[in-house]
Each structure stands twice: as C-alpha cells, then as structure tokens.
Amino acid sequence: MKFLVSMQKIIFIVLFLIFQGLSAQKIVVLDAEDGQPIPNVVLYNVDKSITVLSGLSGECDLSVFGDHERITFRHLSYQTTKANKNHVLNRGKIYLFPSMEQLEEVVMSISKWEQQRKDIPQKMAVIGAKAIQFTAPQTSADLLQQSGKVFVQKSQLGGGSPMIRGFATNRLLISVDGVRMNNAIFRGGNLQNVISIDPLTVKNTEIIFGPGSVIYGSDAIGGVMNFYTQRPQFSNTDSLSFSGSSYYRYASANNEGTYHLDVNVGKKKWAFLTSVSYSDFGDLTMGSHGPDSYLRNQYVIRENGEDKLVQNSNAKKQRSSGYDQINLMQKIAFKPNNNWNINLNTFYSETSDYARYDRLIRPSKDNTGLRSAEWYYGPQKWFMGNLQLVQNGKGSFYDGLKITTAYQNFQESRNDRGFQKDIRFSTKENVDAYSVNVDFENKRMGSLRLYYGTEYVFNKVGSTGSEEDITTGATMASASRYPDGASWQTLAGYISGELKTKPNFTFLSGLRYSHVWVDATFDKTFYPFPFDNATLSTGALTGSLGISWFPKTDLQITSNASTGFRAPNVDDIGKIFDSEPGKVVVPNPDLEPEYAYNFEVGAQKNFNDRVMLKATTFYTYLVDALVRRDFYFNGENQIEYNGEMSTVQAIQNAAKSYVYGFEIGLDAFLTEKLSLVSNLTITKGIEEETDGSDSPGRHVAPTFGDFHVIWKNQKLKTDLFLNFNDKIAHEDMAVSERSKGYIYASDADGNSYTPSWYTLNFRSQYMFSQALTATFNLENITDQRYRSYSSGIVAPGINVVLALGYKF
Missing domain, CATH: 2.60.40.1120 (Carboxypeptidase-like, regulatory domain)
Known part of the structure; x- marks a missing residue:
C-alpha cells in the first residue's frame, strides 16, 4: 500500500514537472x-x-x-x-516589425471585398489605426493631409477639402464603411463634409488615386477616400468581455481640447461598440515668419447696435476661427452562425456655428475696411444609420453576399451680413439620402474571381431662404439656395473580374452602367426664371482594365486604364449663390455629364528588403467639364443679388481639361530601428475653353512632399520630418484664383501668388505599457507663417501637441 502511494506521488511529481516544462x-x-x-x-x-x-x-x-x-x-x-x-x-x-511594403496586405476599396494589395493595378494609400494614433490629427481632413500623399485646402478652421490628382470637391468620392457620403448638393466649391468623420473611430483609410466609377459610380473622377471605422469585438469565450479606451489631446496653436471614450461589450454572438468624442477648438494662431499680408490686423465687433472695426491686439490670432464639435457612434453586431453577420451602425456629428474665415477677411470695395460683419456656417450636422447583412459560402451563384441599406441626413446653413448692414441673409439646407447596395463575390471559377452588384441612391433636397433685420428681429422669406423639394437619384449595375493567369501576373477589369435622374421645380417668387423646372435623365458606361506584374520577386509593374464620370447634381443645375464679390451663380437646366479618361503606370522596386522605391505617372483627360462661367439670365449679364448688382454666371459644360503628374515614394530601413520615409507629388493641369483659350486648372495643387527620419524601439517611436510646398507663380494660377488677392501674397509686380513654404516637425510616442500611451509632438518648429494654396485660414504656427491614450 505504501509502495502504491509512493508511486502515485512520483507519477504526480513527474507529470507536474512535465506540465511545467511544457508551459515554460x-x-x-x-x-x-x-x-x-x-x-x-x-x-x-x-x-x-x-x-x-x-x-x-x-x-x-x-x-x-x-x-x-x-x-x-x-x-x-x-x-x-x-x-x-x-x-x-x-x-x-x-x-x-511590420514589413517595409505590405504587398500582401488585404484591402477592400477596389471591389468592396477583400483583395491582396499586390494584385491592385491602381495606386492606393492605406492609413492604418497605428499611423492615425501616432500622427494625432485634429480632424479627418488632417488625417488625409498628414499621410503626405493628399493635398488639403482649408477655407476655415472647421474644414478641409482634399485635392487628388488635380481634382477636388464633388469630383472626389467619400465613403464611410462602404456607404457613399456624396449627396445631391456636394458642390464644385470647397467642401468640409469630411470633418464629420471622427478620426478617433477610424480603423483604416484606403485612398484610391484616379477614377473609381466602376465600383462607386458618379463623382469618383479624381479618387475615392474610404473610411472604415472600428468594429464591435465578439467574446472568444462563453463569458461576457468588456474593453474600451479613453483619449485626451491638447494642441497649443488653437488651445484645442479633445476628449474621447469608447466601450466594447461582447458575447459570442452579440457585440456592442459605443464611442463619444468632443473637441473644442479655439481661435488659431499663425506663425511669426512670413508675409505680413496674412496677419489679422482688424476684425469686426458689434457694440451698442453698431458694427465697429477694431484693431487686433494679437494680429497672429485669427479671430472668430474657433468652433466645437461632437461625434457619436453606436454599432451593434450579431453573428447567428459562421455564415451570417448582421451589423447595425449609427453615426452622428454636429458642429457649432463656425465662421467662413476667408469671407471675414475680404476687404471692402474701397479697401478701407472689411466687407462682411458676419459670415458663418450654421451647425453642420450629419446622421447615418446603416444595416449590413453579410453571408459567406452559401449562395448558389456566389461565395459572398453583402446587402447594405443606409439612411443619411445632412443639415447645413449659410449666414452672412455686410458691414454696418442690418439685414442678415440666411439659407438652410436639408438632404435626406437613401441607398441600397447589393454586392456579390464569386470565387468558384478557378483563377477567376468575379465581383458584381447593383446600387440605388435617392436624395431629396430641402432648401429655404430668409432675411432678418437684426435691429428689429423681423424676418421674411427670401430666395432659397436650391429648388426646394428637388431630387437626385441613380440606379446602377456593375461587374468586375480579377484573373490571375500566373502567380506573378494579375488582370483586373470591370464595367458599370449608371443612370441618373434629376428633377427640380423653381420658385418664381423672387426671381423670374425663364423656365419652370429642370429634369435630367442620362446614363454613363464606365470601365477599367489593369494589370499587376512581378517580372521579378523584388519588382512590381502596374498599369491601369479607366474612365470616370460625374452627372450633374442639384447643386449644378439649380443653385443660386454669390460665388465671390460682385458675381452671382444662377440655375442652368441644360447640363450633361462630364467624362474622364485616365491612364497610369506604376513601379515598385525592393532593394534587398532595405529600400523600397515607388513611382507612378498618370494622365487624365476630362471632357464636357462642368465649370462656372459667365452667363445670361433673361438676356441680362447682370442682376441684383442681396442688394448688389452682380455679374451673372452659371455652371456649364464649357471646358475640357487634362491633368498629368508624377508620384514618388521612398521607404528605407537603415537599421532595425532607424528608417527613412519620403513622398513627392508633382501635378500639372490645364483647362481649355470652348473658344480655344486655356488657363491653369483651379484644383491643381502645387508640388508638395515630405521627408521623415523615424527611430523606434519596443516602447518609443520618434519622427523628425520636413513638409514642403513649392510656389505657384501668378501666371500659373487659375484665373478664378488670381482675383482673390486677399488670401494670397503679392509678388514684386503686385500680383497675387502662392509662396513656397516648409515646416520642420517632431513627433514622438511612448508606450508605458500595452494599456497606456503618451504622445508629444512639436509642429512647425521654426514658426513659419504660411497659407496653403487656395486656403483662407493661415496654417498654425509653432504648435505643441500632447495626447494620452489608455486602453482597458
């Protein structure tokens, strides 16, 4: 008996030691x-x-x-x-350590389904959550700009209008979790809708350079920006999982305070993600070294019922540029089995009133003061609710099915009042946007993968105008910005194929047909329109054909030809607004779609897994371009608008344009800890009028780039980098920009131009633990005073950024 007990002890000890050895x-x-x-x-x-x-x-x-x-x-x-x-x-x-160039990275922007990045013939940029956390952007517009690959224009602090390959505004498409944000009143003027997307909820951003109309339809001429937000996380066990993060950010240049909290609750089949962000941005302070004409020397106050022009005690502080914003996100995910996923996602964003800064600094006609006492956007509000059903592997004719339904509501307003004027003019817009997308993936045809689907989008526009006497409080109706009740809708079908003929050679091709309808009825109460309504019914066929080829394992060659289009929307056909002092844009119902033809060639060379050199060249030709040009309204080339005689203009198919350029990137890993990253973008473009004359393109950004020296170990990452922009001389500026002398510097001949500029910057991030991370950034170290091309707001001077993130 004692022997058996002893043997049991020995066996137990041996098993324990074995277990300990294995676990160790x-x-x-x-x-x-x-x-x-x-x-x-x-x-x-x-x-x-x-x-x-x-x-x-x-x-x-x-x-x-x-x-x-x-x-x-x-x-x-x-x-x-x-x-x-x-x-x-x-x-x-x-x-x-992450690979130098993640060619095997999975992306979704090209087909809406997962594809390997190495098989994509178009240039793409992917900005991941780690890069976003490191750069600590204030808004999603800054998120794009800090990538070094996208130029961003800002008319005011509460804004950011991306420019890609010579195109901007409604010629670029924005989507959030696969739902298009572009609506019927996205305009040709600068847009700030991208700031409605909370950068602290973005998991990754995929940017397509060049037309993306095969998958995304109208507006995707210059590029597509897809923002994919965080997803709810399920529990890996039968018990409830609970996690989240908090974040605080401070920036000295505008005394910013940003607060963020997200919480995730997960079970095996259910998951909930809640996110809240609030930002308070003060007036932005510009740098010390640059053109004196950028200074904010005077501003308007209202005192004792009268407008007064006062001197700014700190001319570097851009008075009335601050605002605040709140962002909410709620996601619910349900996974009934391994084949189905159901996701319900809601987003809400709202800003306070915020000034359109470039209008507040316009000089008066006699150049002795300022033209406007007030010019501000009312709260910019955006709501989106979308329901997505995803099925994998059970269909008779597909391996993947996505059904995405969405409702969006956009609200915005414009309010302006002239200096020492009693009447405040206001317009308010409301857009209801409904969409349904059905997308399929078929992987059952050997080396051929097919992607196909259909899309329907319907937009309803509400628009009202009013005039208020600020001394008496009396209000009366006035002309709206758009025809109230106008609609825009599109129905489309597409098919795209990926054929891997060899392990190192991939074809990607696709076709899409889109049909667009616009219907608008004009109110003749305030203007004697020579027409009662405007209707449009038009279609467009777009296509793409590209290859991705690896002649050697360390060399990739890509080539892609594609077409894109943009159908006129309600903003093009029916808008009435003052485009600039003394000019008014009126409706034009006789419009056709504009069409783009694009070709690009790219190469990536890997040198011994140490250096990656990337280069792309492109050419885009746009015909029947929708541009703003002089026009006649009831036979008159001038009409009275808001109490001022103004030259009549309208959107017209009056031009064609071509844009070409080069994009170069370098990644070099000098050691395990030290690396170099650099980007350079060169773009040129010309608009040709129907009479044969030409001028530089309005949205062609100056040559820009960056150069980064990055050092990192397991806990600390630092980045010393240079941002730079080349100048645009007066003769190289678009004609419409040359007249905006109040936002540009003056050359030796007194002509407006954009000076070149650079900034020296430093970023750092330290991980105290996997839960706690601290960020310290010092931007514009040499305190340069500069204004990016076409921008109204002057960029921040020296700026200290502090951020603290905690995961629980």
Whole structure:
C-alpha cells in the first residue's frame, strides 16, 4: 500500500514537472510598434520539418523544437525574423516589425471585398489605426493631409477639402464603411463634409488615386477616400468581455481640447461598440515668419447696435476661427452562425456655428475696411444609420453576399451680413439620402474571381431662404439656395473580374452602367426664371482594365486604364449663390455629364528588403467639364443679388481639361530601428475653353512632399520630418484664383501668388505599457507663417501637441 502511494506521488511529481516544462516553452509573438499580439505567424526550423502556427493571442508552443534549434518566424505583413529557441524562451516573447511594403496586405476599396494589395493595378494609400494614433490629427481632413500623399485646402478652421490628382470637391468620392457620403448638393466649391468623420473611430483609410466609377459610380473622377471605422469585438469565450479606451489631446496653436471614450461589450454572438468624442477648438494662431499680408490686423465687433472695426491686439490670432464639435457612434453586431453577420451602425456629428474665415477677411470695395460683419456656417450636422447583412459560402451563384441599406441626413446653413448692414441673409439646407447596395463575390471559377452588384441612391433636397433685420428681429422669406423639394437619384449595375493567369501576373477589369435622374421645380417668387423646372435623365458606361506584374520577386509593374464620370447634381443645375464679390451663380437646366479618361503606370522596386522605391505617372483627360462661367439670365449679364448688382454666371459644360503628374515614394530601413520615409507629388493641369483659350486648372495643387527620419524601439517611436510646398507663380494660377488677392501674397509686380513654404516637425510616442500611451509632438518648429494654396485660414504656427491614450 505504501509502495502504491509512493508511486502515485512520483507519477504526480513527474507529470507536474512535465506540465511545467511544457508551459515554460510557450511564448507570445508581438507587434514591435504597438505591442499587440500577432495571430497566424508561421514558425519553422531550418529544414521545415517542424511547423507551428501562433494562436489568436499570439501564443505558440516551442516544445516541439530542439533546445538549440534556430526558428524562423514568418508572417505576410511582417519582416521575417530568425532566433534561437533558448534565446526566445528566456524572454518569453518575440517582436516582429511590420514589413517595409505590405504587398500582401488585404484591402477592400477596389471591389468592396477583400483583395491582396499586390494584385491592385491602381495606386492606393492605406492609413492604418497605428499611423492615425501616432500622427494625432485634429480632424479627418488632417488625417488625409498628414499621410503626405493628399493635398488639403482649408477655407476655415472647421474644414478641409482634399485635392487628388488635380481634382477636388464633388469630383472626389467619400465613403464611410462602404456607404457613399456624396449627396445631391456636394458642390464644385470647397467642401468640409469630411470633418464629420471622427478620426478617433477610424480603423483604416484606403485612398484610391484616379477614377473609381466602376465600383462607386458618379463623382469618383479624381479618387475615392474610404473610411472604415472600428468594429464591435465578439467574446472568444462563453463569458461576457468588456474593453474600451479613453483619449485626451491638447494642441497649443488653437488651445484645442479633445476628449474621447469608447466601450466594447461582447458575447459570442452579440457585440456592442459605443464611442463619444468632443473637441473644442479655439481661435488659431499663425506663425511669426512670413508675409505680413496674412496677419489679422482688424476684425469686426458689434457694440451698442453698431458694427465697429477694431484693431487686433494679437494680429497672429485669427479671430472668430474657433468652433466645437461632437461625434457619436453606436454599432451593434450579431453573428447567428459562421455564415451570417448582421451589423447595425449609427453615426452622428454636429458642429457649432463656425465662421467662413476667408469671407471675414475680404476687404471692402474701397479697401478701407472689411466687407462682411458676419459670415458663418450654421451647425453642420450629419446622421447615418446603416444595416449590413453579410453571408459567406452559401449562395448558389456566389461565395459572398453583402446587402447594405443606409439612411443619411445632412443639415447645413449659410449666414452672412455686410458691414454696418442690418439685414442678415440666411439659407438652410436639408438632404435626406437613401441607398441600397447589393454586392456579390464569386470565387468558384478557378483563377477567376468575379465581383458584381447593383446600387440605388435617392436624395431629396430641402432648401429655404430668409432675411432678418437684426435691429428689429423681423424676418421674411427670401430666395432659397436650391429648388426646394428637388431630387437626385441613380440606379446602377456593375461587374468586375480579377484573373490571375500566373502567380506573378494579375488582370483586373470591370464595367458599370449608371443612370441618373434629376428633377427640380423653381420658385418664381423672387426671381423670374425663364423656365419652370429642370429634369435630367442620362446614363454613363464606365470601365477599367489593369494589370499587376512581378517580372521579378523584388519588382512590381502596374498599369491601369479607366474612365470616370460625374452627372450633374442639384447643386449644378439649380443653385443660386454669390460665388465671390460682385458675381452671382444662377440655375442652368441644360447640363450633361462630364467624362474622364485616365491612364497610369506604376513601379515598385525592393532593394534587398532595405529600400523600397515607388513611382507612378498618370494622365487624365476630362471632357464636357462642368465649370462656372459667365452667363445670361433673361438676356441680362447682370442682376441684383442681396442688394448688389452682380455679374451673372452659371455652371456649364464649357471646358475640357487634362491633368498629368508624377508620384514618388521612398521607404528605407537603415537599421532595425532607424528608417527613412519620403513622398513627392508633382501635378500639372490645364483647362481649355470652348473658344480655344486655356488657363491653369483651379484644383491643381502645387508640388508638395515630405521627408521623415523615424527611430523606434519596443516602447518609443520618434519622427523628425520636413513638409514642403513649392510656389505657384501668378501666371500659373487659375484665373478664378488670381482675383482673390486677399488670401494670397503679392509678388514684386503686385500680383497675387502662392509662396513656397516648409515646416520642420517632431513627433514622438511612448508606450508605458500595452494599456497606456503618451504622445508629444512639436509642429512647425521654426514658426513659419504660411497659407496653403487656395486656403483662407493661415496654417498654425509653432504648435505643441500632447495626447494620452489608455486602453482597458
């Protein structure tokens, strides 16, 4: 009996020691940048006779390897790493660094389904959550600008209008979680709708350069910006999971305070994600070294019922530029089984009133004061609710099905009052947007993958106008900006195919037909329109054909030809507004779609996994371009608008244009910790009128770029970088820009131009733990005073940014 007890003890001790030995041979594979676990890392020995795969939490068991074996750690998105087993076991973990160019990265923008980035023939830029957290942008417009690949114009602090390849505003398409944000009143003038997207909820942003009309339809001429927000996380166990994060950001240049909180609650089949962000932006302070004409020397106050022009005690402070904003997001995810996912997502964004700063600095006609006492946008509000059903692997003719329905509501207003005038003119707009998308993926045809689907979008526009006497409070109706009750709708179908003829050669091609209807009825109460209504029914066929070829494993060649279009919307056909002092835009019902033809060639060369050189050249030709030109209204070339005789203009198919350029990028890993990153974009463009005359394109950005020196280890990341813009001489500026002398500097001949500028900047981020991260940035270290091309607001001077993030 004693013998049996002794044997049991011995067996127990042996089993315990074995268990301890096995558990001691488990390690975790982590991301070197953010410390997060990496699943699906392949581990193998020298002769590949032993293979292990890391789990969802990055854990892997090394007990199958010999004590002194050399193990290779390989993952498509990370640099391959080799280490001795005992060395790794002593640390209990190993860190992998992201690959220099993630050609195997999965993207969704081209087809709405997951594809490998290396198979995409168009140029793309992907901005991930880690990059967003590191750059700490104030808005989603800044998020795009800080990528170094997109130029952003700002008429005011509460704004940001991207320019891509010589196109901007309603010739670029914005989508959020696969739903188009562009609506019937997106205009040709600068847009600020992108700031409605909370950058603190963005998981990644995918930017397509060039036309994307095959998948996205009208407006996708210059490019597509897809914002994919965070998703609710399910629990991996039967118990309830609870996680979240909090964030605070401060910036000295506008005394910003941003507060953010998100909470995720997950079960195996249900998950809930709630997010709240609030930002308070004060008046922006410009730099000290630059043109004196940029200074805000005077501003208007109202005192004792009278407008007064007063001197600014700090001319570098851009009075009346501040505003605040709140963003809310609620997501609910349900996974009834492995084949279905149901997602209900809601977003809400609202700003306070915010000044259109470029209008507040316009000089009066006699150049002795300021033209406007007030010019501000009312609260910009955006709501979106979308329901998406995703099915995988059960259809008779498809392997994936997505049905996305969405409702959006947009609200905005414009309010202006002249200096020492009693009447405030206001217009209010409300757009209800409904959409349904049905998208399919078919992977059952060998090396051919098909993507096809249909889309329907309906927009209803509400618009009212009013005049208020601010001394008496009396109000009366006036002309609205748009025909009240106007509608815009489109129905489309598309098919796209990806054919991998060889492992190193991929074709991607597609076709789409879109039909667009516009219906507007004009109110003749305030203007004697020579027409009662405007209707449009037009269609467009667009296509694309591209290749991605790897002649060598370290060299990629891409080529893509594509077409894009933009159908006239309610803003083009029916708008009445003052485009600039002394000019008024009136409706024009006789419009046709504009059409773009694009061709691009790109190359990427990898030099020994140390240097990656990327280059793309492109050419885009736009015909029947919708542009603002002089016009006649009831036979008159001038009419009275808001009490002033103004030259009549209208949107017309009056031009064609061509844009071409080069985009160059460099990534160099000098050591495991030190790297260089640089981008350069050169764009040129010309608009040709129907009479044969030409002028530079309005939305062609100056040559711009950046150069970064990045150092990082497991806890600290730093980035010392230079941003730069070339000048645009007076003769190289668009004609419509030359007259805006109040936002530009003057050359030796007194002509307006955009000076070149640079900024020296420093960013840093330190991880105290996987939960706590601190950011310290010093922007515009040399305190330059500069205004980006076509912008009204002057950029920040020296700016200290402090941020603290905590995950729980």
